[in-house]
Amino acid sequence: MNNNNNFFFGGNFGFGSNPGGGDNNGPGGFGEIFNQLSAMFGGGAQQNSGPVNYELAERIARQQIGSDTKVTDSDQTAVQEATRLADMWLDDATVLPTASGKVEAWSAEQWLSATLPTWKRFVTPVAERMNEAQLEQLPEEAREMVGPMLQIMNSMSGMNFGMQLGHALGDLAKQTLTGSDFGLPIAPSGITAVLPQHLRAMSKDLSVAEQEALVYVCAREVARQRLFKHVPWLVERLVSSVEEYAAGLVIDTSHIEEATRELGLESGDPAQIQEAMQRLQGMDLSPRITSRNAGAVARLETLLALVEGWVELVVTQAMGERIPSTAQMNEAWRRRRATGGSAEKAFAKVVGIEFAAPKVAEAQELWRRVENAVGVERRDAVWDHPDFLPSAEDLGNSAGFIDTLLDDADSADFDPIAEINALEEELKKNPPQRREDDGKDPGDQDGTEY
Numbered sequence: 257m258n259n260n261n262n263f264f265f266g267g268n269f270g271f272g273s274n275p276g277g278g279d280n281n282g283p284g285g286f287g288e289i290f291n292q293l294s295a296m297f298g299g300g301a302q303q304n305s306g307p308v309n310y311e312l313a314e315r316i317a318r319q320q321i322g323s324d325t326k327v328t329d330s331d332q333t334a335v336q337e338a339t340r341l342a343d344m345w346l347d348d349a350t351v352l353p354t355a356s357g358k359v360e361a362w363s364a365e366q367w368l369s370a371t372l373p374t375w376k377r378f379v380t381p382v383a384e385r386m387n388e389a390q391l392e393q394l395p396e397e398a399r400e401m402v403g404p405m406l407q408i409m410n411s412m413s414g415m416n417f418g419m420q421l422g423h424a425l426g427d428l429a430k431q432t433l434t435g436s437d438f439g440l441p442i443a444p445s446g447i448t449a450v451l452p453q454h455l456r457a458m459s460k461d462l463s464v465a466e467q468e469a470l471v472y473v474c475a476r477e478v479a480r481q482r483l484f485k486h487v488p489w490l491v492e493r494l495v496s497s498v499e500e501y502a503a504g505l506v507i508d509t510s511h512i513e514e515a516t517r518e519l520g521l522e523s524g525d526p527a528q529i530q531e532a533m534q535r536l537q538g539m540d541l542s543p544r545i546t547s548r549n550a551g552a553v554a555r556l557e558t559l560l561a562l563v564e565g566w567v568e569l570v571v572t573q574a575m576g577e578r579i580p581s582t583a584q585m586n587e588a589w590r591r592r593r594a595t596g597g598s599a600e601k602a603f604a605k606v607v608g609i610e611f612a613a614p615k616v617a618e619a620q621e622l623w624r625r626v627e628n629a630v631g632v633e634r635r636d637a638v639w640d641h642p643d644f645l646p647s648a649e650d651l652g653n654s655a656g657f658i659d660t661l662l663d664d665a666d667s668a669d670f671d672p673i674a675e676i677n678a679l680e681e682e683l684k685k686n687p688p689q690r691r692e693d694d695g696k697d698p699g700d701q702d703g704t705e706y
Contacts, residue, residue: 274279307383310420342475349573355481357446381502424605503547565619
């Protein structure tokens with residue numbers, strides 16, 4: 257999967273001053289780099305030695321948020337009451353129990369402070385691998401030359417990552433509505449959070465009563481929290497998908513090398529070189545970022561689709577007859593996903609990973625058909641183990657997946673979780689043996705595959 261996002265390379269050293277073609281004095285450009293350098297060293301701050309300068313990122317994000325409206329006691333009370341009501345109504349649509357925990361009303365700055373630790377988990381492995389991949393692209397002689405400057409280069413790279421991250425988080429902080437917006441479990445565990453100031457702006461734009469909008473958004477958030485609390489493997493699976501993708505990152509510059517060869521710069525002809533330089537200005541010379549583990553992103557897409565599709569289904573069932581504007585807000589939420597308020601756009605901005613928009617509508621329809629076929633309890637039991645979940649192919653063709661559930665339902669004594677646990681225990685006690693001499697299984701005496 258190609259990724260031309262300039263998150264990693266806007267103003268980064270080693271690939272030109274501004275491969276994205278933007279303003280060198282804008283976000284991530286050299287002008288800002290030197291301004292921040294001056295602020296850091298002039299203020300006596302210590303250099304950040306990690307792959308991302310998170311102190312710088314947080315400072316830039318807070319600057320971008322600007323003057324933040326404080327959360328009032330009445331905001332806090334309104335969010336708690338709306339959450340309590342939405343939670344009670346959701347009991348009619350799912351067997352997953354309430355997540356309990358704390359309910360909080362946040363400002364944009366509070367969202368930034370509370371979610372930054374999780375964003376770090378997403379960003380750090382990608383940034384670390386990108387730094388390694390950039391060094392791997394250098395010829396061996398060049399790597400020896402930059403060896404003494406490696407610490408400085410790492411520090412500058414960390415600043416660049418920090419600046420890009422700060423601008424991305426500042427932008428998200430001004431539009432997010434809940435603690436786990438975009439379907440991502442970025443809020444601290446056990447906290448259901450809503451941003452009432454942003455919600456008021458949304459209800460005004462939609463001409464929807466503020467109380468209705470508040471209950472609707474709270475319902476979406478508590479539905480996600482039920483999943484994150486009672487599906488213990490879910491959060492780690494989302495994070496590990498990003499880590500797995502990052503571990504396989506590679507930088508492809510072959511198209512840049514091919515383009516420069518075709519320009520004939522080695523001719524020495526001034527007129528030809530000037531013409532070549534003009535042609536270079538119109539080319540996209542951004543390195544292409546790919547991953548040997550691109551399948552991890554496909555799994556992330558599917559998982560996010562299943563989460564948000566399930567949330568949309570149970571919220572619609574719980575709110576549809578009680579909140580008159582539910583259908584209108586569902587449609588607004590879909591438009592929001594399409595225009596910026598979505599997981600894939602958040603990841604592209606913050607983490608630097610681009611992937612296709614999760615098929616939320618298809619996932620919602622799949623969950624609806626599953627419920628019609630086997631009931632609410634069996635529908636929600638699909639979350640009991642990751643191996644039970646629908647695949648990407650099932651989102652477009654749910655019949656085969658539903659047939660599997662119906663076959664299992666016909667076997668009243670079949671306990672799939674018990675079967676999986678028993679298999680895992682058996683593999684621990686008796687791991688598969690391999691012959692040391694040729695790597696074949698013990699039974700493959702003649703090398704024949706069975």
